[in-house]
Amino acid sequence: xxxxxxxxxxxxxxxxxxxGLVDLGEKDERIVVLAADVTDSxxxxxxxxxxxxxxxxxxxxxxxxxxxxxxLSLVGKIPFYSxxxxxSTCRCMDQIRISICYSNANVKICGAHGGISVGQDGATHxxxxxxxxMRSLPNMKVIVPCDYWQSKRATMAAAYIDGPVFIRFGRExxxxxxxxxxxxxxxxxxxxxxxxxxxxxxxxxxxxxxLVAAEVLGKQGIDCRVINLHTIKPIDRDLIIRAARECxxxxxxxEHQVYGGMGSAVAEVLVSHAPVPQEFVxxxxxxxxxxxxxxxxxAYGLKSEDIIAAVKRVLKRK
Amino acid sequence: xxxxxxxxxxLQAAALDVRRDIIxxxxxxxxxxxxxxxxxxxxxxxxxxxxxxxKPSEPHWTDRDFLFYSIGHVTPVNYxxxxxxxxxxxxxxxxxxxxxxRLQGHPHRxxxxxxxxxxxxxxxxxxxxxxxxxxSKIDKHPRRVFxxxxxxxxxxxxxxxxxxxxxxxxxxxxxxxxxxxxxQIDGEVPKIMDVAPLADKWRAFNWQVLEIxxxxxxxILAAYDEMLRHRDRPMVIIAHTTMGKGVxxxxxxxxxxxxxxxxxxxxxxxxxxxTTYAEWSSRLLAG
Ligand SMILES: Cc1ncc(C[n+]2csc(CCOP(=O)(O)OP(=O)(O)O)c2C)c(N)n1
Numbered sequence: 001x002x003x004x005x006x007x008x009x010x011x012x013x014x015x016x017x018x019x020g021l022v023d024l025g026e027k028d029e030r031i032v033v034l035a036a037d038v039t040d041s042x043x044x045x046x047x048x049x050x051x052x053x054x055x056x057x058x059x060x061x062x063x064x065x066x067x068x069x070x071x072l073s074l075v076g077k078i079p080f081y082s083x084x085x086x087x088s089t090c091r092c093m094d095q096i097r098i099s100i101c102y103s104n105a106n107v108k109i110c111g112a113h114g115g116i117s118v119g120q121d122g123a124t125h126x127x128x129x130x131x132x133x134m135r136s137l138p139n140m141k142v143i144v145p146c147d148y149w150q151s152k153r154a155t156m157a158a159a160y161i162d163g164p165v166f167i168r169f170g171r172e173x174x175x176x177x178x179x180x181x182x183x184x185x186x187x188x189x190x191x192x193x194x195x196x197x198x199x200x201x202x203x204x205x206x207x208x209x210x211l212v213a214a215e216v217l218g219k220q221g222i223d224c225r226v227i228n229l230h231t232i233k234p235i236d237r238d239l240i241i242r243a244a245r246e247c248x249x250x251x252x253x254x255e256h257q258v259y260g261g262m263g264s265a266v267a268e269v270l271v272s273h274a275p276v277p278q279e280f281v282x283x284x285x286x287x288x289x290x291x292x293x294x295x296x297x298x299a300y301g302l303k304s305e306d307i308i309a310a311v312k313r314v315l316k317r318k
Numbered sequence: 319x320x321x322x323x324x325x326x327x328x329l330q331a332a333a334l335d336v337r338r339d340i341i342x343x344x345x346x347x348x349x350x351x352x353x354x355x356x357x358x359x360x361x362x363x364x365x366x367x368x369x370x371x372x373k374p375s376e377p378h379w380t381d382r383d384f385l386f387y388s389i390g391h392v393t394p395v396n397y398x399x400x401x402x403x404x405x406x407x408x409x410x411x412x413x414x415x416x417x418x419x420r421l422q423g424h425p426h427r428x429x430x431x432x433x434x435x436x437x438x439x440x441x442x443x444x445x446x447x448x449x450x451x452x453x454s455k456i457d458k459h460p461r462r463v464f465x466x467x468x469x470x471x472x473x474x475x476x477x478x479x480x481x482x483x484x485x486x487x488x489x490x491x492x493x494x495x496x497x498x499x500x501x502q503i504d505g506e507v508p509k510i511m512d513v514a515p516l517a518d519k520w521r522a523f524n525w526q527v528l529e530i531x532x533x534x535x536x537x538i539l540a541a542y543d544e545m546l547r548h549r550d551r552p553m554v555i556i557a558h559t560t561m562g563k564g565v566x567x568x569x570x571x572x573x574x575x576x577x578x579x580x581x582x583x584x585x586x587x588x589x590x591x592x593t594t595y596a597e598w599s600s601r602l603l604a605g
Contacts, residue, residue, distance in 0.1 A: 289417070
């Protein structure tokens with residue numbers, strides 16, 4: 001299987017987003033897309049060229065974009081606003097909190113360039129707090145798809161999830177784990193590999209790294225369950241509790257700060273319902289820097305080797 | 319006092335070197351912004367080498383003037399000028415955007431001598447400059463505060479909160495230069511989200527306004543001289559520039575906003591600038 005894992009097609013999640021928007025636009029007149037001077041970097045350009053009358057160029061004005069999207073939702077549109085995740089979330093936090101979440105406005109917040117794998121633009125452009133910020137807000141839902149197809153499906157699903165939704169994409173091409181026919185079920189994690197010694201719960205690009213780690217560990221006699229937790233809020237409590245009860249140890253892996261992200265969300269479930277040891281693979285409370293994407297994932301402890309080490313640590317605590 | 323106090327001719331020669339640095343470091347980094355740094359080069363060089371009161375050997379010297387690049391992405395021109403002034407060795411330019419470099423893709427105050435604030439998120443620099451200008455007023459300190467802004471950047475509403483603040487508090491120790499190259503990532507500024515009429519907007523907020531050809535050294539010097547003479551309100555120089563200035567195939571093209579030249583394009587650019595990659599990279603590596 002490890003060999004097969006290295007043969008997967010490489011595709012960008014942000015492209016899945018762009019194609020999902022076009023498919024949505026074809027069948028639903030209410031879909032409108034907003035962008036803020038990075039239209040093609042986030043692949044909103046596919047929609048902009050296909051449906052120019054339903055595309056709104058905002059210029060470099062993200063806070064205005066968040067609140068204009070809110071207004072569009074009040075007249076029955078389904079607005080998807082898009083830019084790099086640092087700007088679609090952090091830059092607009094108060095607008096998102098009050099105008100979007102408090103009012104439960106039907107706005108879809110799209111963040112491309114999530115995580116440290118953004119690369120050479122460096123810390124300013126690497127969104128690593130977005131999951132924490134978005135999941136802290138009442139009424140918000142949070143989705144972090146793992147590959148191209150899941151991004152496309154999640155984008156299409158988001159249109160019909162009532163109220164605010166945040167979806168996070170990446171910049172780089174990542175291995176494609178799902179295919180055109182794989183369903184996307186909002187709020188339901190997916191068991192990609194069954195196992196009973198430890199459960200590795202991952203999201204985004206880390207799902208692939210988790211599968212690679214599980215393969216290596218399998219050869220060493222450690223039987224890993226791998227879960228793709230694409231929906232972080234609402235969280236799939238039952239799946240996590242079952243994994244904790246059946247495996248007795250959890251490792252979470254995400255391209256995000258350790259504080260407040262998906263790992264924290266899993267820990268919140270564990271301490272309340274099924275306390276078992278947990279280890280976190282995440283960015284350890286520091287800013288990123290410029291470098292090549294893969295180089296950075298390695299330097300900041302976000303590769304399969306780091307997951308393997310975390311599994312070994314957690315098994316000692318079991 | 320500026321420690322260099324270059325003449326117009328010396329500034330033109332320095333600006334040429336800065337353009338060579340920009341192309342060379344971008345070719346080496348294989349990533350980064352080319353168009354904006356080249357449009358800013360002339361007025362930024364004049365600031366560093368003639369007007370800014372600074373001490374490269376003592377970046378935190380308390381009596382210095384402050385210079386903010388609110389457009390963080392123009393690091394190539396910012397870093398080149400810092401290195402050419404002597405804040406750090408020229409060879410560091412060849413580490414730009416690489417892992418563990420002190421020269422991050424967007425400027426980081428804790429890494430690089432001469433960087434006053436970390437930036438890269440547009441629309442924050444002028445507010446910070448306002449804070450320094452207001453603080454200096456409170457202290458009755460005579461320092462000047464300069465801020466370089468982009469025309470696309472001016473689409474951020476936060477910029478105008480700062481413009482209003484400076485007008486309200488008569489921050490005559492504050493000078494802004496707008497790099498009005500009429501280009502941003504998605505295309506031409508007037509088509510994406512027009513910021514015109516710019517001069518009227520700033521005037522309405524009680525600023526003194528000068529409009530110049532921002533790639534003409536004589537006009538740049540005349541404008542800065544006026545800025546330094548002038549007292550009672552903040553002043554903005556609206557510098558009409560050309561994105562990618564100095565490299566024929568980049569001039570006026572928005573596509574050069576955020577990409578580096580390939581080695582081949584770099585050679586062609588450096589040839590237009592009177593050097594070669596081999597020659598200029600060895601100058602940097604030796605420095
Ligand atoms: C808040 C924020 N939004 C978006 C970006 C992405 N971005 C970087 S530069 C840029 C365009 C800036 O245009 P302009 O100020 O005209 O600079 P120029 O293109 O002339 O270099 C954009 C949208 C950013 N860095 N910060």
